[in-house]
Amino acid sequence: MSAGRTATRYDLTRDEFGVLLDDEPRYRLDQVWAGLYEQLADPADITNLPKALRARLDGELPLALDLVAESVSDKGDTVKFLWELDGGSRIETVLMLYPDRATVCVSSQAGCAMACGFCATGQAGFTRHLTTGEIVEQVVRAARSAKKSGRRVSNIVFMGMGEPMANLDCVWAATDRIHGDIGLSARHITISTVGIIPGIQALKDLPLPVNLAVSLHAANDKLRNELVPINKRYPINDLLDACAEYLEVKNRRVSFEWAMIDGVNDRGSDAEELAELCWKLRPSAHVNLIPLNSTPGYPTRGTPLKRVHEFRDRLEELGANATVRRNRGNDIDAACGQLAAGQTVKLTTKRAATEWSP
Ligand code: SAH
Numbered sequence: 001m002s003a004g005r006t007a008t009r010y011d012l013t014r015d016e017f018g019v020l021l022d023d024e025p026r027y028r029l030d031q032v033w034a035g036l037y038e039q040l041a042d043p044a045d046i047t048n049l050p051k052a053l054r055a056r057l058d059g060e061l062p063l064a065l066d067l068v069a070e071s072v073s074d075k076g077d078t079v080k081f082l083w084e085l086d087g088g089s090r091i092e093t094v095l096m097l098y099p100d101r102a103t104v105c106v107s108s109q110a111g112c113a114m115a116c117g118f119c120a121t122g123q124a125g126f127t128r129h130l131t132t133g134e135i136v137e138q139v140v141r142a143a144r145s146a147k148k149s150g151r152r153v154s155n156i157v158f159m160g161m162g163e164p165m166a167n168l169d170c171v172w173a174a175t176d177r178i179h180g181d182i183g184l185s186a187r188h189i190t191i192s193t194v195g196i197i198p199g200i201q202a203l204k205d206l207p208l209p210v211n212l213a214v215s216l217h218a219a220n221d222k223l224r225n226e227l228v229p230i231n232k233r234y235p236i237n238d239l240l241d242a243c244a245e246y247l248e249v250k251n252r253r254v255s256f257e258w259a260m261i262d263g264v265n266d267r268g269s270d271a272e273e274l275a276e277l278c279w280k281l282r283p284s285a286h287v288n289l290i291p292l293n294s295t296p297g298y299p300t301r302g303t304p305l306k307r308v309h310e311f312r313d314r315l316e317e318l319g320a321n322a323t324v325r326r327n328r329g330n331d332i333d334a335a336c337g338q339l340a341a342g343q344t345v346k347l348t349t350k351r352a353a354t355e356w357s358p
Contacts, residue, residue: 006086008064009036009057010140011133013173014181020060024053032057037181040144064134065141071332079145080334082341085110085134089127090341091161093138094334095145095153101188103155104142106135108171109162111343114194115229116215118259119337121161123297123345129167135174139182155188159213161339164191165199172206179208186210192257197234200242209250213288214243216256218265219273227265240280247281255286259337260303262292266311275318287315287322293335297345 012020018029028049035046043049043057065083068090072079077097084090089110096103112119113126138160143153156178158164164171171191178184186208193199194215203212216236218224224231231239243254258274260266278285289312292302303311308324315322329335 007061008086008131008133008137009061010064010136010177011131012061013177028053033181037140037177038183040140040147063141064131064137067141070145071329071334073329073332073334076149078329078332078334079142080329080332081138081142081145083138085130087128090343091130091134091138092334092339092341093142093160094329094339095142096328097146097149097151101154102146102151103157104139104146104153105157105160106138106174107160107162107339108135108158108164108167110341112162113166114163116194116217116227118227118261118292118295118298118300120295120297120333120340120345121337123295124340124343130162130170132170132173132177135170136177136182139174139178143182153182154184155190156184157190157192157213159190159192159336161341163194163196165193165196165203168199168202172203175208175210187252190255194228194230195234195239196230197238197242200239200246204242204246204249209252211252211255212243212246212250213255213257214239215259216274216277217259217261219270219277223265227261236277240277243281243285253286254281255288257288257290257336259290259292260308260311262301262303264300266303266307268314271311271314271318275315275320278315278320285320287320288325289322290325290336291327293327293330293338295337295340295345 014033021029031048035041043054046054068084069082070079079095081093082090091107091110093107094105109129110127111124112121114122116122139156146153175189179186190211190213192213217227221231221235224236247254289308291305291308312322312324327335
C-alpha cells in the first residue's frame with residue numbers, strides 16, 4: 001500500500017484483509033480470498049458471503065483501474081485495455097490468446113524513464129510507479145475477460161509500459177500474489193528489463209524462479225549506448241555477468257529481446273557479435289527477434305521480414321537459439337513498444353540509420 005493513496009481492492013495482502021475482517025468468523029477470509037483471486041469476482045458476486053459484507057467490501061475497497069477503452073484485434077485474440085488510474089495517468093494492458101496459452105502483458109509504471117528512443121513508452125517519459133494493487137488488478141481484469149471466452153490465463157509477461165526493475169518492490173509483491181493466489185506457475189511469469197543490473201541481482205535472491213528477459217537490441221556498447229541509454233550506466237559485459245549469475249542460481253532460461261531496426265542492428269556483424277554474447281550464457285540464452293514496430297517518435301523502419309528470418313538463420317548457424325516473435329495487435333497499437341496510453345510522444349529529430357553504423 002502506498003502512503004497518501006486510498007487502498008484499493010488488490011492492494012491488500014491476505015493478512016491485511018484478515019485485519020479488515022476481524023469482526024467476522026475466520027472462514028470468511030478464505031471465502032473472500034477465493035472469491036477475489038480464484039473466481040476473479042467482485043465482492044457483490046461472491047454469493048457465499050452475507051449481503052451486508054458484500055456491500056461493505058464493495059464500498060470500502062474500490063477497484064483501482066477505470067476502463068477507458070478496450071480495443072480488439074486479431075479476430076478477438078488480442079485485446080488491449082486502456083485504464084485510467086487515481087491521479088489521472090493512463091496505462092495499458094494486453095491480453096493475447098494463443099491456441100496453447102493465454103498471456104497477459106502487464107505494465108509496471110505509468111510511462112518510463114529509460115528513454116529508449118524507439119519505444120513509444122520511452123518517448124512519452126515517466127509519470128509514476130504503479131502500486132502492487134494496480135499491477136495485480138491488471139491481471140485479474142484481463143483474466144476475467146479471458147474467462148468470458150472460456151480461457152484461463154496461463155502466462156504473465158512484464159513487458160507492458162515501464163521498467164519493472166525500477167519498481168521491483170511492487171512488481172515482486174504482485175508476482176508473489178499472481179503466483180500464490182491467482183495460481184500461475186513461476187515458470188510462466190517473465191520479467192523483462194532494459195538491463196538494470198542491481199534489479200537482476202535482487203531478483204536472483206528472491207524465491208521464485210521466474211524467467212528473465214533482457215532487452216538487448218545491440219551487442220556492442222557503442223550501438224547500445226545509442227539505442228538503450230541506460231547502457232552507459234550498466235554496460236554489456238557487466239550485464240552479461242549478472243545474467244550468467246541469474247542463470248546459475250535460478251536455472252531458468254534467460255532470453256534477449258532484439259527489436260530489428262533496418263540497417264542499424266540487423267547486419268551480419270550484429271548477428272556475429274550477438275551470437276558471441278549468447279555463447280557466454282550457454283546453453284540457455286535465447287534470442288527473441290521482433291521486427292521494430294512503428295512509433296510516432298522514431299523515424300527508422302523495422303527490418304523487412306525476409307531479412308529478419310535470414311538474421312535468425314544466421315544466428316542459428318552460429319549456434320545461438322533464436323525465434324521470430326509473432327506480432328500481435330499492430331493495428332491497435334498494442335504491439336511491443338507501442339504502448340503509450342494516448343500520451344503525446346516526443347518526436348526525436350530525424351536520425352539517419354547511418355549514425356549508428358560503425
Ligand atoms: N522496460 C522493460 C519492459 C518493456 S518490454 C524492457 O525494456 O525490457 C517491451 C519490449 O519491447 C522491450 O524489449 C522493448 O525494448 C521492446 N520495444 C520497445 N519499442 C519497440 C518497438 N518500437 N518495436 C519492437 N519492440 C520494441
